Amino acid sequence: MKIAARLLWLAAAIFALAAPLFLERGSLNDLWNLAFAVILASAWNLLGGFAGQVSLGYSAFLGIGAYTTVLLSLKDVNPFVTLPLGALLAAVFSVVIGLPAFRLRGPYFTIATIGVAEAVRVCASTVEFTGGSSGVRMPAASFDFNTNYFAMIALAIVTVALAAWVKNSAFGVALAAIKQDIDAAEAVGVNSTRFKLAAHALSAAIVGVAGGLYAIDFQYIAPASVFDFRLSLSIVLMPIIGGVGTVAGPLFGALIVNTLQIKLLSMPALRDSFLFVYGGLLIVVMLFEPQGFVGVGRRLRRLVHA
Amino acid sequence: MTSVLLNTLLAAGLYATMAYGLAIIYGVMRIINLAHAGVMMLGAYVAFALFTRFALDPFVSLVVVAPLFFLFGVVLYAAIGRRVAGAGATPSIESLLVLFGVWLVLQNFAYVIWTGDTQSILTAYTMKSIKVLGVRLGVPSVFVFLASVASLVFLNVLLKRTYLGKAIRAVTQNRDAALLYGVNANRISAVAFGLGSAFAGVAGAMLATLMAFTPDFGRSFLLKAFCIIVLGGMESVTGVAVGALVLAALENGLAAWTPVPTSLQDAVSFALLFVALVAFPQGLPGLFARFERRSAIR
Amino acid sequence: MLEVRRLSKRFGGLLALSSVSFDVGEGDVFGIIGPNGAGKTTLFSCLVGALRPTSGQVRFRGERIDRLSNPAVVKRGIVRTHQIVRPFRAMSVTENVAVAAYFGAGRRRGADAERRVRDVLERTALADVSGASAATLTIGQLKRLEIARALATEPRVICLDEVMGGLNPAEIVGAMNLIRAIRDSGVTVLMIEHHVHAVVGVSNRILVLNFGETIAEGAPQEVLRNPAVVAAYLGDDVRTEGD
Numbered sequence: 001m002k003i004a005a006r007l008l009w010l011a012a013a014i015f016a017l018a019a020p021l022f023l024e025r026g027s028l029n030d031l032w033n034l035a036f037a038v039i040l041a042s043a044w045n046l047l048g049g050f051a052g053q054v055s056l057g058y059s060a061f062l063g064i065g066a067y068t069t070v071l072l073s074l075k076d077v078n079p080f081v082t083l084p085l086g087a088l089l090a091a092v093f094s095v096v097i098g099l100p101a102f103r104l105r106g107p108y109f110t111i112a113t114i115g116v117a118e119a120v121r122v123c124a125s126t127v128e129f130t131g132g133s134s135g136v137r138m139p140a141a142s143f144d145f146n147t148n149y150f151a152m153i154a155l156a157i158v159t160v161a162l163a164a165w166v167k168n169s170a171f172g173v174a175l176a177a178i179k180q181d182i183d184a185a186e187a188v189g190v191n192s193t194r195f196k197l198a199a200h201a202l203s204a205a206i207v208g209v210a211g212g213l214y215a216i217d218f219q220y221i222a223p224a225s226v227f228d229f230r231l232s233l234s235i236v237l238m239p240i241i242g243g244v245g246t247v248a249g250p251l252f253g254a255l256i257v258n259t260l261q262i263k264l265l266s267m268p269a270l271r272d273s274f275l276f277v278y279g280g281l282l283i284v285v286m287l288f289e290p291q292g293f294v295g296v297g298r299r300l301r302r303l304v305h306a
Numbered sequence: 307m308t309s310v311l312l313n314t315l316l317a318a319g320l321y322a323t324m325a326y327g328l329a330i331i332y333g334v335m336r337i338i339n340l341a342h343a344g345v346m347m348l349g350a351y352v353a354f355a356l357f358t359r360f361a362l363d364p365f366v367s368l369v370v371v372a373p374l375f376f377l378f379g380v381v382l383y384a385a386i387g388r389r390v391a392g393a394g395a396t397p398s399i400e401s402l403l404v405l406f407g408v409w410l411v412l413q414n415f416a417y418v419i420w421t422g423d424t425q426s427i428l429t430a431y432t433m434k435s436i437k438v439l440g441v442r443l444g445v446p447s448v449f450v451f452l453a454s455v456a457s458l459v460f461l462n463v464l465l466k467r468t469y470l471g472k473a474i475r476a477v478t479q480n481r482d483a484a485l486l487y488g489v490n491a492n493r494i495s496a497v498a499f500g501l502g503s504a505f506a507g508v509a510g511a512m513l514a515t516l517m518a519f520t521p522d523f524g525r526s527f528l529l530k531a532f533c534i535i536v537l538g539g540m541e542s543v544t545g546v547a548v549g550a551l552v553l554a555a556l557e558n559g560l561a562a563w564t565p566v567p568t569s570l571q572d573a574v575s576f577a578l579l580f581v582a583l584v585a586f587p588q589g590l591p592g593l594f595a596r597f598e599r600r601s602a603i604r
Numbered sequence: 605m606l607e608v609r610r611l612s613k614r615f616g617g618l619l620a621l622s623s624v625s626f627d628v629g630e631g632d633v634f635g636i637i638g639p640n641g642a643g644k645t646t647l648f649s650c651l652v653g654a655l656r657p658t659s660g661q662v663r664f665r666g667e668r669i670d671r672l673s674n675p676a677v678v679k680r681g682i683v684r685t686h687q688i689v690r691p692f693r694a695m696s697v698t699e700n701v702a703v704a705a706y707f708g709a710g711r712r713r714g715a716d717a718e719r720r721v722r723d724v725l726e727r728t729a730l731a732d733v734s735g736a737s738a739a740t741l742t743i744g745q746l747k748r749l750e751i752a753r754a755l756a757t758e759p760r761v762i763c764l765d766e767v768m769g770g771l772n773p774a775e776i777v778g779a780m781n782l783i784r785a786i787r788d789s790g791v792t793v794l795m796i797e798h799h800v801h802a803v804v805g806v807s808n809r810i811l812v813l814n815f816g817e818t819i820a821e822g823a824p825q826e827v828l829r830n831p832a833v834v835a836a837y838l839g840d841d842v843r844t845e846g847d
Contacts, residue, residue: 054399100584107338107402111532112583115576118529122573170706170713177692177703184690187654189678189707189757229525233410240403272417279410286404287389 009160016153020146030262032149032217035156036210037258041238041250042159043206047199048236049244050172052179053102054110057117058235060097061090061204063124063226065211070136070221079138080151083212090208091201098200102193105182114229121227135222138215148217155213159206164247166199175199179245207235233278241281243294252293309441310562316447317554319454320512322547324527325534326461327505329546332535333478334498337390341382341405342506342531343524344412349375349510350519351416357427364427364515365449371511372457372504379503382408383496409524416521426518446515453512457505462543474498526572533579553578605630605792606651606682606761611660611670613646613816620646622816623660628761628809633783633793635807635824637800639837643816644796645687648763651794652684653677664761681709681760685750685767687796691738698734700749701725701756708757720756728752728782744775751782755791762786764795768802780806800838804828812837 019031040058048054065086072082101112125133166172174195177185182192215221225231234257242253257278264274289295324346331339352371356362362370386408390401434445465471473494476484485491513519513527530553538549553575560566560574606628613621621643628634636644649655651662653674662670669677692700701724705717712720725731728748733741741749747767754762768779776799783806787793797803803810804824812820812833820830827833 052399054402100580103584106399108583110399110402111338111529112580115529115532115579115583118526119573119576119580122570122576126567126570126573173699173703173706176695180692180694181690183654183674184686184692185703185707186674187652187678187684187686187690188704188753189675189683189709190703191673191675191707273414275410275414275417279407279412279414282407282410283386283404286400286407287386290400 013157016156017150020149025145028145028149032152034254034258035152036214037238037254038156038251039152039159039210040207040235041242041254042156042163042247043203043210044235045239045244045250046163046166046175046203047196049239049246049249050166050179051175051196051199052245053196053200054107054236055113055200056110056229056232056236057097057113057115057120058204058207059227059229059232060117060120061094061207062211062214062231062235063120063221063223064090064093065208066215066221066226067124067130067136067211068208069212069215070138071130073139074136076139079212079216080147083209086212087205087208090211091205094200094204095197098197102196102200114232117227117229117232121223121229124223124227131222133223135220135225138219143216143219148213152210152213152217155206155209160247160251162202162206163250166202167247171195171198176245237278237282239292241285241292243292243297245291246294249292249294256293308439310558312438312441312443314551314554314558316443316451317558318547318550319451319458320509320516321530321534321554322543322550323454323457323505323512324509325531325538325546325550326458326543327502327509328528328531329535329538330474330478330498330505331502334474335387335495336481337387337401337405339405339502340402340528341408341412342502343528344409345375345378345503345506345524346510346513346527347416347519347521347524348412349507350514350523351420351425351510351521352507353511353514354420354425354427354519357429363429364511365453368453368508368511371507375507376500376504378507379500380496382503383499387495387499388492413521420521422520422522424518424520427514429515432515444516450512450516453508457508458543458547461501461505465543470494470497526575529579530575533575533582536579536582605665607661607663608651609661609663611647611650611662612658613643613650613655614658620816621650621657624813624816624818625660626811626818626821628792628794630760630792631787631790632809633787633795633807635803635810636794636796636813637798637803637810637837638813638819641815642813644813645765646816647813648684648765648794648796651677651763652682654684675707678707678757678759679709679711681758682763683708683754683757683759683761684763685754685765687765687769689743689746689750691741691746691749691753693739694737696735696737697725697730697741697749697752700738701752704753704756708759710756710758712758720758724752724756727755727785729778743770747771747779748782755786759791761792761794764793764797766796766798768797768799776802800828 016031016035019028044058068086068089069079069082072085073079097116101109104112124130130136174185174190177190178192178195186192211226238253238257239250240253241256242251243249260277261274264277285292291298328339328342331337349371352374353364353367356367356370357364386404390398390404431445435442436445436448465475473484473489476487477489477491477494534546534549534553537552538545538547556578557571557575561571566574609625610623611621611625612619612623624647636647638644646655650657650670653669653672653676657670660670661668664680664682669680692703698721701721702717705712705720710720725734728751730745730748730752733745738749751764751767764783768776771779780802783793783795795803795807807824809822810824810827811818812827814836819836820827820833828838
């Protein structure tokens with residue numbers, strides 16, 4: 001990576017970590033939300049962008065992480081200790097789904113993931129031990145904003161660093177080959193199932209931890225919020241708009257979608273139009289620049305250099 | 307037992323109509339149409355609007371709904387479908403996501419016009435029931451079944467007797483060969499999209515007579531429709547009908563004979579979809595096929 | 605080294621391969637010829653695990669491999685090229701070959717892998733386009749890229765599927781030389797070809813398939829004189845001089 005880019009990443013990280021020193025609570029909340037979005041988008045991108053397997057079921061992993069944290073906290077386990085457990089459960093679940101699902105190609109895999117996520121949501125709404133459709137609440141006094149903020153920022157930094165590492169490793173090369181031509185990849189020795197499962201598990205684990213942090217912050221979770229299909233949708237939207245398959249893409253996407261959301265919510269006339277916007281963006285991006293924001297940037301750069 | 311059988315039959319008719327709209331678009335264009343859910347939802351709302359504005363009976367309004375949505379489909383194809391038609395053996399992710407985007411836009415459209423409140427169509431006969439073979443069946447359900455059968459018969463005639471229908475079947479089975487024989491891909495695709503939307507709209511309108519709905523309601527039906535076309539293959543109306551019967555039988559059987567609560571029924575359908583996708587890539591007909599199409603040489 | 609016993613492959617009602625048996629010795633250049641649709645590519649697919657045979661066995665250095673997946677077979681040392689080339693179009697030539705170097709039988713990493721990639725690119729005359737995107741190559745270069753990728757996996761056996769298809773006579777000579785060089789480097793070669801002169805020029809044994817069945821097997825000269833082969837495939841006007 002070029003020096004200038006590296007410095008930029010470092011500056012952003014430092015800014016985010018030092019923010020509590022000079023920003024107010026409101027802005028810190030925004031940063032927290034942005035970090036959350038970045039984590040989800042970057043994690044999804046490992047499988048969806050790098051390997052090209054589009055899953056519309058990531059809400060399942062978020063929910064698993066969230067529920068693990070809440071349910072264990074209610075049994076007096078330290079919330080932050082529950083995070084790795086949530087990650088593990090999410091990862092295991094991803095393998096259980098992945099083993100059959102990765103036999104499917106392209107859009108069929110996508111549809112299968114929609115089915116799974118919906119099934120999980122319905123189950124969580126019905127089963128008693130997860131509190132049914134009314135959800136569960138964290139035990140009182142488990143919330144300290146600063147710790148939670150740092151945890152989220154730290155996770156964001158780790159996730160992005162991980163994505164960069166994967167992209168430049170042999171693992172990343174395998175994923176890229178799988179994305180382009182899975183049969184050709186297998187023909188030169190890439191065990192595609194193993195790599196897909198690995199990418200899936202890694203991203204599921206990260207999303208699981210994010211789910212736990214979400215639960216700690218929001219204190220109250222219910223199937224309608226954490227297992228919602230719209231959540232799966234926005235998780236996918238961000239890296240696609242920003243640029244799948246790149247490290248910076250999910251960040252741009254998170255920034256764009258987050259900002260849009262804030263702007264839309266603040267204008268009463270447009271408050272209910274986010275589906276228009278999401279849908280419209282998706283259509284435009286897919287039709288005209290499947291590489292998203294990063295792709296547009298590349299085109300502009302080529303124009304300038306020509 | 308008779309009750310389960312009859313209810314299965316009624317459900318299957320509706321499911322088949324719902325699924326066929328999806329199947330025809332996939333078969334001809336190799337596109338997975340996620341907007342199908344949105345069109346179904348819109349069908350429900352259009353029937354609702356016609357009912358509340360003009361006191362038009364929802365079943366009578368099908369006569370209006372079908373051509374209206376056919377037109378809608380053709381327009382949608384011209385605007386978007388053309389650019390994303392899948393050329394390869396597997397549908398593209400881009401087409402999937404574009405139509406997904408269309409679905410979202412349609413949802414928002416419905417929210418804006420009709421709000422997110424739950425709506426329903428209450429006709430004079432909505433609550434009535436009749437006795438058939440000793441079983442009480444809701445009158446709307448019976449009408450829905452009859453309308454479904456009518457539309458599927460129409461479809462069958464269209465496919466078997468007209469040039470258009472034969473062209474559609476040809477492109478579904480072997481696109482390249484059909485093109486070589488002079489089939490106009492664009493026109494056929496536009497018609498397929500139109501037909502698919504028409505069926506979706508009609509299915510949605512029928513669903514509106516059976517249950518309350520919100521702009522969000524297409525999703526579980528979409529997944530059921532997928533389940534059906536995966537199970538039944540999409541080469542023929544019969545295949546879809548078989549898939550619809552299997553799904554309806556499973557749902558009704560579970561509801562009647564096992565303690566699985568109705569709230570989990572949807573989860574069962576989704577699980578079935580998953581299993582079907584993984585275990586029967588060629589659909590049930592594929593299991594019995596004597597002449598499998600040769601898969602691409604690897 | 606490679607033993608194929610009664611290999612059959614059925615696709616629904618179509619029997620693509622019918623009880624095919626043959627042996628390939630280490631260091632052989634084993635040619636496979638036959639009319640289109642005879643099952644040659646299907647044979648290769650079954651050998652490397654891209655397709656699962658309906659029945660029969662394949663033994664490689666004593667181990668049964670007919671039930672293994674494609675990547676597993678590649679890791680054991682058998683690799684194939686595709687008749688219709690399948691490069692990774694969004695990657696450069698070097699990156700294409702690197703995938704194979706990383707995940708093939710050689711399992712190379714880092715500088716070691718880089719060296720291997722450079723070596724292979726030189727042997728296949730692709731060194732000067734190493735940085736180019738695979739999407740910009742000519743068909744001749746793409747064919748060489750297929751071979752380069754296969755070689756980068758460090759195979760013991762390489763299965764070349766019609767690598768000479770679409771090449772002009774000069775390129776064919778170059779391909780034949782490359783095949784000889786591959787053999788000389790210790791890799792056993794199986795090759796499907798329609799250019800009979802070329803096959804005869806490099807092979808020491810030939811198998812002839814028609815409708816999924818073996819109709820002849822043996823030294824090139826014998827096979828070409830076999831009346832069944834002449835009737836099914838060659839026609840009467842064939843010169844057997846290497847070319």
